[in-house]
Amino acid sequence: MKKVRTRFAPSPTGYMHIGNLRTALYEYLVAKQAGGDFILRIEDTDQARLVEGSVDIIYNTLNAVGLHYDEGPDKPGNVGPYVQSQRLPMYKDYAWELVKKGGAHVCFCDETIIAGQREAAERAGVPFKFNDPCHFLDPKVIESRVASGEAHVIRQTIKPGTSTVFHDEVYGDIEVEREILDEQVLLKSDGFPTYNFANVIDDHTMGITHVVRGNEYLSSTPKYNLLYDDYGWERPVYIHLPPVMKDEQHKLSKRNGDASFQDLVAKGYLPQAIINYIALLGWAPEGTQELFTLEELIQAFSVKRISKSPAIFDIEKLKWMNGMYLRAMSPEDFHALCLPFYATAIQRKCDLKEVSKMLQQRTTILSEIPEAVDFIDTFYDYDVNLFFHPKMKTDKAICLRALDASLHVYEELEDWNNLELFQARISELPAKLGFKNGQVYWPIRTAVSGKAFTPGGALEIPYLLGKEETLKRTLAGIEKLKALD
């Protein structure tokens, strides 16, 4: 049995989008599950679309999610180079070899000839298919025209005959009529290969056994197979993937401004959560487990369970999953993740570790943090009605008594840096006043935060704010209440 080899072959055209990342994930899983190799190849034959720095984005992204490749531009193996533009010389030779084998031919037609045929076909109302007059050129003539430097391309030759069938691991057996296949350009007039050609040559010369890619390639696969056949090469196993959609009609794409991997990370999603979530887009595990580490995915993954239909990317579920990951972290790790968000959001000096402790149980994405903790720095001019909570039965009198009692605690507190002491004192209050917990804690929390929802409550927030600020806010709250008639 040959060693399984898959490849991720992105074009360096900008950001890594989610659909692409999922393809890389599945390629990785297919390889690793079989103890095979996962290879990175950069496809940069379209010079016009190159974007500076995108190769680094590819490296960084794969690294961040743990999709470590066995061979790649920066990790050469035996079948390099791993950047398509550096492989240029070989394509020409392969193209001419194919011409000799009868699988391709030289074509001198320029666009006007093709356009002419297309128009004629449209006028006649028949489907257009380019009929290449260069098929019938005399080999001698071809040779001299090429030698004289005349512009030419090399096109695939589709010989009339039987239909072509192939098997896809996801979509099953697919059959297309050979007659409808286009005689695509293999080698452009600038001497560069087209994607269609380079892809096949690269996959074969790099020993790729399993081709995993988006299903938009499903319909051109027969042409690639013809190439394999004409060279006498073994066809790879095909695994075509359904697209990842943004909604029912539209694919997720960076052109539409949809979130890229780095956008999500910047918003505070964990790479691990992202990879876990996208694994579930188009693939379903056998049991009901949904949270997987990469290692577990390698074990659980199965090509048989890849779906044929598109999956819509649901940010809500990603949020949930991200929250699960955050909660599962150690308090120290979570705190470290929060730190950068505090840097700009919290200027007041306070116990940030305690803030993280409160945040860990309720945060879904890290970027929510600044808004969640803004009350620490900012004292909002809140509506006095915030004090009156129907369930807590907190009327004006109760609130005033609770706040007043809290004031005494604050005044008499010996050490504001002792959280346990502070909490012990505050928690004595309900019993002392003969109130329910909520009747004391709710007014305190409201006065001191000015917000309806906060991480932490009466037992934490004053401690964070410190004596001076706590007194100021509590007094302000009392004023607000007293101003009511």
Added chain:
RNA sequence: GGCCCGUUGGAGAAACGGUUAACUCAUUUGCCUUUCACGCAAACAUUCACGGGUUCGAACCCCGUACGGGUCACCA
């Protein structure tokens, strides 16, 4: 338009011809609770795009229709 592919609740999905169509997110409700969140519990598809057919029996098999996507470049 030709060809290829798809269609199970708002989203991801299970089921692989046989009792009340798993599970997760979202939503709603209840419990817990100092708020929110977390956690726990429950509700949510009289039905599997639609119409025929095969079968004792169909979401699962067959045919057709509709809708959606892909592809038909010297782009990848």
